[in-house]
Amino acid sequence: MARPRTHDEALRLRLLDRAGELLSTEGPKALSLRRLASDAGTSTTAVYSLFGSKPDLVNALYTEGFQRFESRMKSVGRGADPIADLVGLGLAYRESALADPHLYSIMFTKAVPGFEASPEATELARRTLDPLLATVRAGIESGTFSDVDPAVIAISAWGIVHGLVSLELNGNLPPGLDVGAAYERALRAHAEGWSAVDRGR
Amino acid sequence: MARPRTHDEALRLRLLDRAGELLSTEGPKALSLRRLASDAGTSTTAVYSLFGSKPDLVNALYTEGFQRFESRMKSVGRGADPIADLVGLGLAYRESALADPHLYSIMFTKAVPGFEASPEATELARRTLDPLLATVRAGIESGTFSDVDPAVIAISAWGIVHGLVSLELNGNLPPGLDVGAAYERALRAHAEGWSAVDRGR
DNA sequence: CAGGCTTCTGTAACAGTGTTGCGATACGCT
DNA sequence: AGCGTATCGCAACACTGTTACAGAAGCCTG
Numbered sequence: 016m017a018r019p020r021t022h023d024e025a026l027r028l029r030l031l032d033r034a035g036e037l038l039s040t041e042g043p044k045a046l047s048l049r050r051l052a053s054d055a056g057t058s059t060t061a062v063y064s065l066f067g068s069k070p071d072l073v074n075a076l077y078t079e080g081f082q083r084f085e086s087r088m089k090s091v092g093r094g095a096d097p098i099a100d101l102v103g104l105g106l107a108y109r110e111s112a113l114a115d116p117h118l119y120s121i122m123f124t125k126a127v128p129g130f131e132a133s134p135e136a137t138e139l140a141r142r143t144l145d146p147l148l149a150t151v152r153a154g155i156e157s158g159t160f161s162d163v164d165p166a167v168i169a170i171s172a173w174g175i176v177h178g179l180v181s182l183e184l185n186g187n188l189p190p191g192l193d194v195g196a197a198y199e200r201a202l203r204a205h206a207e208g209w210s211a212v213d214r215g216r
Numbered sequence: 217m218a219r220p221r222t223h224d225e226a227l228r229l230r231l232l233d234r235a236g237e238l239l240s241t242e243g244p245k246a247l248s249l250r251r252l253a254s255d256a257g258t259s260t261t262a263v264y265s266l267f268g269s270k271p272d273l274v275n276a277l278y279t280e281g282f283q284r285f286e287s288r289m290k291s292v293g294r295g296a297d298p299i300a301d302l303v304g305l306g307l308a309y310r311e312s313a314l315a316d317p318h319l320y321s322i323m324f325t326k327a328v329p330g331f332e333a334s335p336e337a338t339e340l341a342r343r344t345l346d347p348l349l350a351t352v353r354a355g356i357e358s359g360t361f362s363d364v365d366p367a368v369i370a371i372s373a374w375g376i377v378h379g380l381v382s383l384e385l386n387g388n389l390p391p392g393l394d395v396g397a398a399y400e401r402a403l404r405a406h407a408e409g410w411s412a413v414d415r416g417r
Numbered sequence: 418c419a420g421g422c423t424t425c426t427g428t429a430a431c432a433g434t435g436t437t438g439c440g441a442t443a444c445g446c447t
Numbered sequence: 448a449g450c451g452t453a454t455c456g457c458a459a460c461a462c463t464g465t466t467a468c469a470g471a472a473g474c475c476t477g
Contacts, residue, residue: 058457171406179372179379208408
């Protein structure tokens with residue numbers, strides 16, 4: 016046997032970087048293998064040796080996005096107030112999305128038509144919710160949140176955060192609105208809606 | 217002059233029907249003009265006379281989707297309890313999305329790469345929120361909701377509803393979860409979070 | 418009823434896409 | 448040193464959206 020896996024790592028990174036750049040500046044339509052390869056100074060075949068196919072390349076971006084996302088989520092600590100913690104996670108979510116909108120678009124909206132996330136990537140995405148689940152569980156234990164299935168509260172929180180960010184990135188929100196303030200306010204109202212003390216049960 | 221606008225209306229409807237069908241059964245990738253025209257028994261050029269381009273055809277589906285959506289939203293009446301009304305609107309939103317998932321995907325997630333909604337279609341989409349705004353305003357007037365900018369509450373409600381439905385349609389929700397029940401519960405918690413009486417202000 | 422103008426539609430071409438054989442190259446191991 | 452294999456570049460295939468160019472079809476005017 017001879018020459019097992021050389022796989023130019025520099026080229027791999029260059030392709031991924033350029034792919035993200037194309038995605039963010041000109042959208043998914045502009046992400047073509049020929050242009051990508053040409054911009055990176057190589058040929059389309061290199062992409063196939065390095066990644067396998069275009070969906071596989073997108074899958075690499077997908078995991079990259081969720082890795083950054085996971086580290087941001089983990090960096091949000093837990094304090095004394097579960098409601099504040101929940102709001103903090105939501106704010107981190109939005110910051111993450113605004114920091115890499117093009118990654119967000121392939122992570123949560125199917126921006127690249129043929130792409131399906133690999134099982135490993137899907138598992139990584141699922142694991143991203145763990146900090147949220149932990150915060151919810153802590154809030155239930157401390158009696159702050161209603162004693163329901165933690166998954167339900169976590170998904171509810173994920174839903175409002177994801178929905179608001181999607182609407183913002185899609186340009187569906189009315190102009191002139193202070194998005195940041197409205198966002199935080201909505202998150203707080205949502206968290207308080209799950210609060211047990213306010214409703215006396 | 218001669219032969220002003222004949223524009224076979226039957227063909228137009230046939231194309232739209234088949235386009236929606238292709239979209240729902242095989243996804244956006246399978247929606248090609250050649251196949252669409254072939255299935256409808258005509259040629260690709262007909263699509264260009266009837267609609268203008270592929271994005272314009274998608275725009276027709278987009279408006280179609282929002283028209284159905286608007287009628288569903290309008291059919292949700294207002295009762296005595298603004299919280300129940302808000303939850304009712306959210307349930308109608310989900311039903312609408314589940315009834316036409318393929319339309320939903322082009323209405324809210326950019327499923328077709330090159331497509332941008334026309335100004336008229338965008339205005340129609342904006343108007344869809346009017347019932348929600350009216351319900352929120354009524355709730356503020358009756359003292360049920362906090363006295364903040366109605367747009368903020370409306371967008372918050374839209375956000376959680378849209379987010380949960382997006383997650384559901386994307387398959388991001390954990391298996392084994394009773395989605396309908398969790399959905400309704402989340403909507404109720406959210407609405408109660410905006411309730412003024414519970415928080416004594 | 419005939420003619421002509423306009424609108425529409427089908428064929429075929431163009432540029433572009435993802436993907437894949439094929440041959441050549443370059444590299445790591447024996 | 449040289450063999451063997453992984454990688455890469457070229458070119459082709461089948462497909463996409465779009466459009467130039469005809470031909471056909473219909474409606475209004477005379």
